[in-house]
Amino acid sequence: xxxxxxxPTHLIKTRGQHVTLRxxxxxxxxxxxxxxxxxxxxxQFIFQYYEKEERGRGNFPDRFSARQFPNYSSELNVNxxxxxxxxxxxxxxxxxGSSYEQYFGPGTRLTVT
Amino acid sequence: GENVxxxxxxxxxxxxxxxxxxxxxxxxxxxxxxxYKQESGKGPQFIIDIRSNxxxxxxxxxxxxxxxxxxxxxxxxxxxxxxxxxxxxxAENRAGGTSYxxxxxxxxxxxxxxx
Numbered sequence: 001x002x003x004x005x006x007x008p009t010h011l012i013k014t015r016g017q018h019v020t021l022r023x024x025x026x027x028x029x030x031x032x033x034x035x036x037x038x039x040x041x042x043x044q045f046i047f048q049y050y051e052k053e054e055r056g057r058g059n060f061p062d063r064f065s066a067r068q069f070p071n072y073s074s075e076l077n078v079n080x081x082x083x084x085x086x087x088x089x090x091x092x093x094x095x096x097g098s099s100y101e102q103y104f105g106p107g108t109r110l111t112v113t
Numbered sequence: 114g115e116n117v118x119x120x121x122x123x124x125x126x127x128x129x130x131x132x133x134x135x136x137x138x139x140x141x142x143x144x145x146x147x148x149y150k151q152e153s154g155k156g157p158q159f160i161i162d163i164r165s166n167x168x169x170x171x172x173x174x175x176x177x178x179x180x181x182x183x184x185x186x187x188x189x190x191x192x193x194x195x196x197x198x199x200x201x202x203x204a205e206n207r208a209g210g211t212s213y214x215x216x217x218x219x220x221x222x223x224x225x226x227x228x
Contacts, residue, residue, distance in 0.1 A: 041220070042204075042218030042219055042221050100206055101147075101162060104158070104159075106155055107156045
Protein backbone atom coordinates (compact mmCIF):
# COMPACT_ATOMS: atom_id res chain seq x y z
CA UNK A 1 0.00 0.00 0.00
CA UNK A 2 1.18 3.51 -0.76
CA UNK A 3 1.89 5.68 2.23
CA UNK A 4 1.32 9.39 2.48
CA UNK A 5 2.59 11.18 -0.60
CA UNK A 6 3.53 14.83 -0.92
CA UNK A 7 4.48 17.06 -3.81
CA PRO A 8 6.69 18.68 -4.72
CA THR A 9 9.71 17.25 -2.92
CA HIS A 10 11.64 20.49 -2.99
CA LEU A 11 10.66 24.03 -3.83
CA ILE A 12 12.50 27.34 -4.01
CA LYS A 13 10.52 30.58 -3.89
CA THR A 14 11.32 34.24 -3.38
CA ARG A 15 9.93 36.51 -0.70
CA GLY A 16 6.40 37.74 -1.37
CA GLN A 17 5.49 34.83 -3.63
CA HIS A 18 2.75 32.28 -3.04
CA VAL A 19 3.16 28.50 -2.73
CA THR A 20 0.83 25.50 -2.86
CA LEU A 21 1.84 22.17 -1.36
CA ARG A 22 -0.07 18.97 -1.95
CA UNK A 23 -0.72 15.82 0.05
CA UNK A 24 -2.43 12.52 -0.61
CA UNK A 25 -3.30 10.51 2.50
CA UNK A 26 -3.13 6.78 2.97
CA UNK A 27 -6.00 5.07 1.19
CA UNK A 28 -9.00 4.96 3.50
CA UNK A 29 -7.77 7.74 5.76
CA UNK A 30 -10.11 10.71 6.05
CA UNK A 31 -8.04 13.07 8.18
CA UNK A 32 -5.05 15.14 7.10
CA UNK A 33 -2.88 17.31 9.32
CA UNK A 34 -0.17 19.76 8.26
CA UNK A 35 2.99 20.53 10.23
CA UNK A 36 5.91 22.88 9.78
CA UNK A 37 9.35 21.66 10.83
CA UNK A 38 12.11 24.21 11.07
CA UNK A 39 15.62 22.81 11.00
CA UNK A 40 16.65 21.47 14.40
CA UNK A 41 13.17 21.52 15.90
CA UNK A 42 10.17 19.27 16.21
CA UNK A 43 7.19 19.65 13.88
CA GLN A 44 4.70 22.41 14.72
CA PHE A 45 1.00 21.86 14.07
CA ILE A 46 -0.58 24.09 11.41
CA PHE A 47 -3.96 22.61 10.42
CA GLN A 48 -6.07 19.50 10.67
CA TYR A 49 -8.87 18.57 8.29
CA TYR A 50 -11.39 15.78 8.60
CA GLU A 51 -14.10 15.06 6.06
CA LYS A 52 -13.25 18.33 4.30
CA GLU A 53 -13.81 20.43 7.40
CA GLU A 54 -11.15 22.26 9.39
CA ARG A 55 -10.94 20.62 12.81
CA GLY A 56 -7.93 22.39 14.25
CA ARG A 57 -5.64 25.32 13.63
CA GLY A 58 -2.26 26.04 15.14
CA ASN A 59 -0.66 29.36 15.94
CA PHE A 60 0.12 30.44 12.39
CA PRO A 61 -0.78 33.70 10.60
CA ASP A 62 -3.64 34.03 8.14
CA ARG A 63 -1.13 33.79 5.30
CA PHE A 64 -1.42 30.05 5.85
CA SER A 65 -4.55 28.33 4.59
CA ALA A 66 -5.54 24.82 3.60
CA ARG A 67 -8.34 22.78 2.22
CA GLN A 68 -9.32 19.15 1.78
CA PHE A 69 -10.92 17.69 -1.31
CA PRO A 70 -13.65 15.04 -1.68
CA ASN A 71 -10.99 12.40 -2.28
CA TYR A 72 -9.39 13.45 1.07
CA SER A 73 -6.27 14.88 -0.52
CA SER A 74 -5.25 18.27 0.76
CA GLU A 75 -3.48 21.47 -0.19
CA LEU A 76 -1.57 23.88 2.01
CA ASN A 77 -1.28 27.42 0.71
CA VAL A 78 1.09 30.08 1.97
CA ASN A 79 0.83 33.67 0.72
CA UNK A 80 3.33 36.52 0.90
CA UNK A 81 6.22 34.22 1.71
CA UNK A 82 8.79 35.30 4.28
CA UNK A 83 12.31 34.02 4.77
CA UNK A 84 11.14 32.47 8.03
CA UNK A 85 8.71 30.23 6.14
CA UNK A 86 11.66 28.17 4.96
CA UNK A 87 11.07 24.74 6.48
CA UNK A 88 10.07 21.15 5.88
CA UNK A 89 6.29 20.95 5.51
CA UNK A 90 4.90 17.65 6.63
CA UNK A 91 1.54 16.09 5.97
CA UNK A 92 0.17 13.38 8.23
CA UNK A 93 -2.87 11.22 7.65
CA UNK A 94 -5.03 9.30 10.06
CA UNK A 95 -8.21 7.33 9.82
CA UNK A 96 -9.98 9.93 11.90
CA GLY A 97 -12.82 9.32 14.28
CA SER A 98 -11.39 7.77 17.42
CA SER A 99 -8.09 6.90 15.76
CA TYR A 100 -5.17 8.98 16.98
CA GLU A 101 -2.41 7.34 14.97
CA GLN A 102 -0.88 9.70 12.46
CA TYR A 103 1.41 8.66 9.65
CA PHE A 104 3.68 11.20 8.04
CA GLY A 105 4.69 11.75 4.46
CA PRO A 106 8.26 12.57 3.37
CA GLY A 107 7.59 16.30 3.43
CA THR A 108 8.16 19.20 1.07
CA ARG A 109 11.34 21.19 1.61
CA LEU A 110 10.51 24.87 1.00
CA THR A 111 13.32 27.38 0.68
CA VAL A 112 12.44 31.08 0.56
CA THR A 113 15.18 33.38 -0.73
CA GLY B 114 2.34 26.55 29.25
CA GLU B 115 1.85 23.27 27.49
CA ASN B 116 5.00 21.64 26.23
CA VAL B 117 6.60 18.33 25.70
CA UNK B 118 10.36 18.30 26.15
CA UNK B 119 13.32 15.97 26.24
CA UNK B 120 15.97 15.76 28.94
CA UNK B 121 18.88 14.92 26.65
CA UNK B 122 19.38 16.30 23.17
CA UNK B 123 22.01 13.68 22.18
CA UNK B 124 22.65 10.05 23.03
CA UNK B 125 25.57 7.92 21.84
CA UNK B 126 25.60 4.15 22.35
CA UNK B 127 27.50 1.12 21.15
CA UNK B 128 25.88 -1.36 18.83
CA UNK B 129 24.15 -4.04 20.86
CA UNK B 130 23.57 -1.86 23.90
CA UNK B 131 20.12 -0.87 25.10
CA UNK B 132 19.09 2.76 24.59
CA UNK B 133 16.75 4.83 26.72
CA UNK B 134 15.34 8.11 25.47
CA UNK B 135 13.40 10.27 27.91
CA UNK B 136 10.66 12.83 27.53
CA UNK B 137 8.83 15.08 29.98
CA UNK B 138 5.42 16.56 29.40
CA UNK B 139 3.56 19.21 31.33
CA UNK B 140 -0.03 18.88 30.13
CA UNK B 141 -1.80 16.57 32.55
CA UNK B 142 -4.77 16.46 30.16
CA UNK B 143 -2.70 14.59 27.57
CA UNK B 144 -3.93 11.07 27.13
CA UNK B 145 -2.10 9.76 24.09
CA UNK B 146 1.62 9.65 23.46
CA UNK B 147 3.64 8.64 20.41
CA UNK B 148 7.29 8.09 19.66
CA TYR B 149 8.55 8.93 16.18
CA LYS B 150 11.87 8.25 14.50
CA GLN B 151 13.08 10.72 11.91
CA GLU B 152 16.00 10.01 9.63
CA SER B 153 17.75 12.74 7.74
CA GLY B 154 15.66 14.05 4.85
CA LYS B 155 12.62 11.97 5.74
CA GLY B 156 9.33 12.46 7.52
CA PRO B 157 8.77 11.15 11.06
CA GLN B 158 8.19 7.41 11.19
CA PHE B 159 5.70 6.02 13.71
CA ILE B 160 7.40 3.71 16.24
CA ILE B 161 5.02 3.04 19.08
CA ASP B 162 2.21 4.70 20.97
CA ILE B 163 0.61 4.45 24.38
CA ARG B 164 -2.60 5.69 25.91
CA SER B 165 -2.81 7.16 29.38
CA ASN B 166 -4.70 4.16 30.76
CA UNK B 167 -1.52 2.11 30.33
CA UNK B 168 1.93 2.42 31.88
CA UNK B 169 3.85 0.12 29.56
CA UNK B 170 3.60 -1.09 26.02
CA UNK B 171 5.99 -3.29 24.07
CA UNK B 172 6.71 -3.57 20.39
CA UNK B 173 9.45 -5.21 18.40
CA UNK B 174 12.70 -4.28 20.24
CA UNK B 175 11.00 -1.18 21.65
CA UNK B 176 9.19 -0.49 24.89
CA UNK B 177 7.43 2.69 25.92
CA UNK B 178 6.94 3.50 29.59
CA UNK B 179 4.53 6.13 30.87
CA UNK B 180 4.66 7.57 34.37
CA UNK B 181 1.70 9.88 34.77
CA UNK B 182 2.61 10.77 38.34
CA UNK B 183 5.73 12.61 37.24
CA UNK B 184 4.58 13.24 33.66
CA UNK B 185 7.43 11.26 32.17
CA UNK B 186 7.66 9.13 29.05
CA UNK B 187 10.53 6.95 27.91
CA UNK B 188 11.44 4.87 24.89
CA UNK B 189 13.64 1.84 25.37
CA UNK B 190 15.35 0.28 22.38
CA UNK B 191 16.82 -3.16 22.92
CA UNK B 192 19.99 -4.30 21.18
CA UNK B 193 20.45 -0.99 19.41
CA UNK B 194 21.63 -1.22 15.82
CA UNK B 195 23.37 1.32 13.55
CA UNK B 196 20.10 1.59 11.61
CA UNK B 197 18.49 2.99 14.75
CA UNK B 198 20.59 6.15 14.44
CA UNK B 199 18.15 9.02 13.94
CA UNK B 200 16.34 11.81 15.75
CA UNK B 201 13.63 10.57 18.10
CA UNK B 202 10.63 12.70 18.99
CA UNK B 203 7.95 12.19 21.57
CA ALA B 204 4.57 13.71 20.84
CA GLU B 205 1.40 14.08 22.82
CA ASN B 206 -2.24 14.51 22.05
CA ARG B 207 -5.25 15.30 24.10
CA ALA B 208 -8.61 13.60 23.95
CA GLY B 209 -11.81 15.45 23.54
CA GLY B 210 -12.84 18.32 21.35
CA THR B 211 -12.29 18.28 17.64
CA SER B 212 -8.55 18.86 17.35
CA TYR B 213 -7.57 15.29 18.06
CA UNK B 214 -5.27 15.50 15.06
CA UNK B 215 -3.04 18.04 16.79
CA UNK B 216 0.19 16.52 17.99
CA UNK B 217 2.53 18.54 20.17
CA UNK B 218 6.13 17.47 19.61
CA UNK B 219 9.09 17.61 21.90
CA UNK B 220 12.52 18.94 21.04
CA UNK B 221 13.98 15.67 19.80
CA UNK B 222 16.93 13.47 20.81
CA UNK B 223 19.71 12.57 18.41
CA UNK B 224 20.61 8.91 18.81
CA UNK B 225 23.97 7.81 17.40
CA UNK B 226 24.83 4.13 17.38
CA UNK B 227 28.52 3.26 16.98
CA UNK B 228 29.44 -0.07 15.37
